[in-house]
Amino acid sequence: MRIHAPAVALSSRPSRLVRAQVFLRSFAIQGSWNYRTLIGTGFAFALLPLLRARYRGDPAMLRESVERHAALFNSHPYLAPVALGAVAQLESDGADPLLVDRFKAAVRGSLGSLGDRLVWAGLRPVCALFALAVAFAGAPWWVPVVLFLVTYNAGHLFLRTWSYRLGLKGGKEVGERLRRSFLGPAQRILTICGAFLTGLLLPLAVAGGALRGLGPLAERAMPFIWIVAAAAAALLGVRFGSAVRLPVFLALVAFAILGTLLRVFA
Amino acid sequence: MNLIPVALWGGVVGLDAASFPQVMVSRPLVAATVTGLLAGRPEDGLLLGVILEAFALLVLPVGAARYPEAGTAAVAATGAYLAAAPTGLDAALLLAATAFALAWERVGGLSVHVQRRLNERLVVGWSESRRRPDRELERRHLSAMTLDYLRGAVVAASGAWLGALALRWLAPRWDLDAVSPVGVLVVASAAVLGAVLQLFGGWGERRLAFLLGILCGFTLLLLR
Numbered sequence: 001m002r003i004h005a006p007a008v009a010l011s012s013r014p015s016r017l018v019r020a021q022v023f024l025r026s027f028a029i030q031g032s033w034n035y036r037t038l039i040g041t042g043f044a045f046a047l048l049p050l051l052r053a054r055y056r057g058d059p060a061m062l063r064e065s066v067e068r069h070a071a072l073f074n075s076h077p078y079l080a081p082v083a084l085g086a087v088a089q090l091e092s093d094g095a096d097p098l099l100v101d102r103f104k105a106a107v108r109g110s111l112g113s114l115g116d117r118l119v120w121a122g123l124r125p126v127c128a129l130f131a132l133a134v135a136f137a138g139a140p141w142w143v144p145v146v147l148f149l150v151t152y153n154a155g156h157l158f159l160r161t162w163s164y165r166l167g168l169k170g171g172k173e174v175g176e177r178l179r180r181s182f183l184g185p186a187q188r189i190l191t192i193c194g195a196f197l198t199g200l201l202l203p204l205a206v207a208g209g210a211l212r213g214l215g216p217l218a219e220r221a222m223p224f225i226w227i228v229a230a231a232a233a234a235l236l237g238v239r240f241g242s243a244v245r246l247p248v249f250l251a252l253v254a255f256a257i258l259g260t261l262l263r264v265f266a
Numbered sequence: 267m268n269l270i271p272v273a274l275w276g277g278v279v280g281l282d283a284a285s286f287p288q289v290m291v292s293r294p295l296v297a298a299t300v301t302g303l304l305a306g307r308p309e310d311g312l313l314l315g316v317i318l319e320a321f322a323l324l325v326l327p328v329g330a331a332r333y334p335e336a337g338t339a340a341v342a343a344t345g346a347y348l349a350a351a352p353t354g355l356d357a358a359l360l361l362a363a364t365a366f367a368l369a370w371e372r373v374g375g376l377s378v379h380v381q382r383r384l385n386e387r388l389v390v391g392w393s394e395s396r397r398r399p400d401r402e403l404e405r406r407h408l409s410a411m412t413l414d415y416l417r418g419a420v421v422a423a424s425g426a427w428l429g430a431l432a433l434r435w436l437a438p439r440w441d442l443d444a445v446s447p448v449g450v451l452v453v454a455s456a457a458v459l460g461a462v463l464q465l466f467g468g469w470g471e472r473r474l475a476f477l478l479g480i481l482c483g484f485t486l487l488l489l490r
Contacts, residue, residue, distance in 0.1 A: 067399070125323050190466075204483055
């Protein structure tokens with residue numbers, strides 16, 4: 001693909017309206033996720049307001065820039081605004097398209113792995129465990145749900161806003177700023193909170209019947225054999241991690257079949 | 267249970283999981299409770315949501331991996347449970363609904379895979395269109411999101427319908443007392459909750475925080 005040099009007058013910073021439009025569109029960056037370009041098309045979709053403003057009156061350049069930005073790209077969706085902000089700034093500065101492409105290729109791996117660790121394996125399970133602990137403590141039905149949505153989205157929206165600003169300010173130096181940011185320590189704190197909440201929940205789950213919804217069953221003491229079995233299962237879970245998910249699912253199915261067969265053969 | 271609200275809500279849940287806006291109404295905890303609320307039984311929805319959330323914690327949507335879709339399955343299973351157990355708690359059906367949700371989330375995962383293949387066809391070749399390239403890309407991107415909404419609606423509604431049929435068939439044929447299925451669910455939840463520690467570095471890295479949590483958990487139990 002031939003890459004032309006920019007032919008239009010440049011402004012140093014995208015307008016406030018364009019920046020807001022790009023940010024709002026970043027929420028839909030995974031809308032056309034596919035195995036060929038991953039979130040590439042979504043990246044171009046989010047960047048369109050800026051590209052339209054930048055190449056107004058030059059359809060050839062607009063087509064070329066949209067094609068370039070719709071190529072393969074990947075990132076964690078909440079950290080994608082880092083790349084969007086930085087690319088918006090680079091495009092506004094009239095940076096060489098090859099430099100912009102190289103920048104995108106350089107950041108996509110780290111934005112993906114950093115976000116996965118911070119959000120999918122940090123913020124989200126911590127907020128969910130917190131909400132589960134509140135549910136196990138017998139709170140009314142709406143409290144755990146509202147708590148989860150509020151705590152999670154406070155972190156989510158902060159992360160998106162912060163990362164977009166970082167991208168706009170940092171431009172192509174954003175990698176270094178990311179490395180020095182609070183994300184690393186935050187991830188460490190989240191894992192400590194997560195381990196604590198996992199430990200907190202286990203006795204409540206093992207004791208059984210702690211949920212308010214179990215109603216009359218919650219009043220009955222759990223037979224000792226089930227408590228021992230649950231404690232052993234928790235230890236197996238700690239030992240084998242996510243590998244226990246499939247056997248547990250199969251055991252549930254087997255038990256459902258057993259319960260039915262007992263009646264059939266009775 | 268009326269399938270129309272289940273489908274409409276299922277579409278929102280399916281869309282939120284990845285496409286837009288990822289505010290996590292697609293988590294089983296939220297998806298199941300809201301489904302319960304739509305049927306006037308939010309507490310039953312929460313109960314199923316809590317169990318399914320524990321299972322969903324172990325699934326990480328990392329990279330291009332194929333993973334089960336917990337949100338639409340939670341909507342389907344809750345809809346099915348509420349249709350089959352019209353009054354109060356039925357421990358056997360709760361267990362069966364959990365097993366159904368864990369099976370149906372694989373169907374949901376497969377539908378996401380198919381949708382992504384469709385998106386591939388949708389977004390390739392957009393630049394060859396005669397329309398303005400920016401408008402064409404926008405149109406195709408929004409079409410993919412609309413398809414994702416419809417996918418979520420179909421997966422949730424069909425799951426609720428099939429699940430309700432299966433649970434209604436099962437209900438009169440179940441022959442164990444109420445304690446056993448609750449016991450099995452408690453054992454299963456304990457296993458998957460224990461496994462969650464792996465997300466945070468496992469026993470090797472986080473045993474102090476984990477043990478402190480257990481201590482606080484026991485203290486809470488004693489204070490109840």
